[in-house]
Amino acid sequence: MVSAAVTSAAISNRTEVDSDNALVLRARNGDFRAFEILFERHRQLVFRFAYQMVPRRDDAEDIVQEAFVRAYQNLHRYRDEAKFTTWLLRIVSNLCTDQARMRNRRDALEQQEATGALIWMTQGEIEDPVGDLERDRRAAVLRKALNALPVHHRQVIVMRDLEEREYSDIAEILGCTVGGAKLRVLRARRALRDRVAPFLSE
Amino acid sequence: MNRKREEELMQLAFGDLRREENGPLQAEISTDPEAAKTFSSYRDMCDGLKALRDVPEMQLSTERLRDAILNGGLQPKPVSRWNFNWLATPIAVGACAFVIVLAVRKPHTIPMPSGGSSVAMDFPGKTIKPHIPMADGPDTLFPGSSLSSSMNLGRGLEKATEPTHEPVDTSSRVRHHAIRRNSNSMMVAALTTTQNPGLAKALSMPTQPALSFANEKTMDFSRKAMNANLANMSAEQNSPKGNEIVMIDAQPDAETGAARATEVKSGSNVVIGG
Numbered sequence: 001m002v003s004a005a006v007t008s009a010a011i012s013n014r015t016e017v018d019s020d021n022a023l024v025l026r027a028r029n030g031d032f033r034a035f036e037i038l039f040e041r042h043r044q045l046v047f048r049f050a051y052q053m054v055p056r057r058d059d060a061e062d063i064v065q066e067a068f069v070r071a072y073q074n075l076h077r078y079r080d081e082a083k084f085t086t087w088l089l090r091i092v093s094n095l096c097t098d099q100a101r102m103r104n105r106r107d108a109l110e111q112q113e114a115t116g117a118l119i120w121m122t123q124g125e126i127e128d129p130v131g132d133l134e135r136d137r138r139a140a141v142l143r144k145a146l147n148a149l150p151v152h153h154r155q156v157i158v159m160r161d162l163e164e165r166e167y168s169d170i171a172e173i174l175g176c177t178v179g180g181a182k183l184r185v186l187r188a189r190r191a192l193r194d195r196v197a198p199f200l201s202e
Numbered sequence: 203m204n205r206k207r208e209e210e211l212m213q214l215a216f217g218d219l220r221r222e223e224n225g226p227l228q229a230e231i232s233t234d235p236e237a238a239k240t241f242s243s244y245r246d247m248c249d250g251l252k253a254l255r256d257v258p259e260m261q262l263s264t265e266r267l268r269d270a271i272l273n274g275g276l277q278p279k280p281v282s283r284w285n286f287n288w289l290a291t292p293i294a295v296g297a298c299a300f301v302i303v304l305a306v307r308k309p310h311t312i313p314m315p316s317g318g319s320s321v322a323m324d325f326p327g328k329t330i331k332p333h334i335p336m337a338d339g340p341d342t343l344f345p346g347s348s349l350s351s352s353m354n355l356g357r358g359l360e361k362a363t364e365p366t367h368e369p370v371d372t373s374s375r376v377r378h379h380a381i382r383r384n385s386n387s388m389m390v391a392a393l394t395t396t397q398n399p400g401l402a403k404a405l406s407m408p409t410q411p412a413l414s415f416a417n418e419k420t421m422d423f424s425r426k427a428m429n430a431n432l433a434n435m436s437a438e439q440n441s442p443k444g445n446e447i448v449m450i451d452a453q454p455d456a457e458t459g460a461a462r463a464t465e466v467k468s469g470s471n472v473v474i475g476g
Binding site: 032044052068069161162190197 | 243244
């Protein structure tokens, strides 16, 4: 039964992939509606990744829009053997990297702290306020530390530990081997732990 | 704790290890306080990252994307069905080599038979290759550029017909250009491309004195091989029988001032000089 389920999922995934490729082909030929379908299908995935990289909604939406504009302009470069989502996330990753290098991280962190504090005071389960506070504190510490990581560390943490992407997908997005992707994730986690360990151990 | 052990504890905390690899590490965690602390820190970090997975709802609409793309005049770039980009380099190299070969080629020579005869005969077992300067000069009918162009007309040259073994007086030196002609109009058109429209016009008119002289002097050629230069020019061409060669005399006709043309049946044993 497990094998049948796996096969069914594989077929379903394959159908999904084929459908994306068919839409790309139509979009290349000028069918903008096909591209809109691709956008509606994958925009949340792209937004999630962009938001984790630049945790401000408006910045993340700008990145999403720019990513799809670039994808539309470069549909001729998309090769059918790769998944469309992988190709799309590569574009987003590059955009996030570019933005992280340009913006002033200190101002973004201060803004994030203010936003996080506001959320901390207004949200949380009533039954266990102390636990909520502790959980939120940890989350805020992690978010702060994650934003402070270099972009090449942050993106692999986001892809692996937040978005739960397979190492093969990460390798394809980054343009490296699976072993290289695993090594990058390893180093990123170590760098993040060095930043948060003093705070999480309190 | 060494780095490798720390990496294994990290992978265990994040669930990257296979089940069979967990056992030894679990045992170490239970006995080694440092290993336990390391594992705990990574475990807390993993749990904390899971809590960061929630993101707010996106407010970017399809209309906004459409405006950004369509109103911006963006279009998907066409996919080239045939990608010949890889041909650019070898084509460029070939073109440069071709230019270099043309530049270093030696000029060909054409025999100058007596009395304005337009052919040089190849005696059986004997090859005559008299030198006739064909470069720019006072006696040259064609400038060098047109010569090269006319030489290129070798595309239209055909294999020689069967020549006979008859001698030709080659004592006189007359400069000729041998042009294989399939039709008079073709020759005129070809000569026009050689930037010598005057000659083309002259050749389009029958020159009676030249033709009669040619009739006297036209001879059959032997089967033996032509001059190597002419052979090179016609090597790649098919050879329907009956096509004549028109030899253009460098000296214009004294009476009419037009160029003197001589027809020969075959291009065998015709030496072309330049």
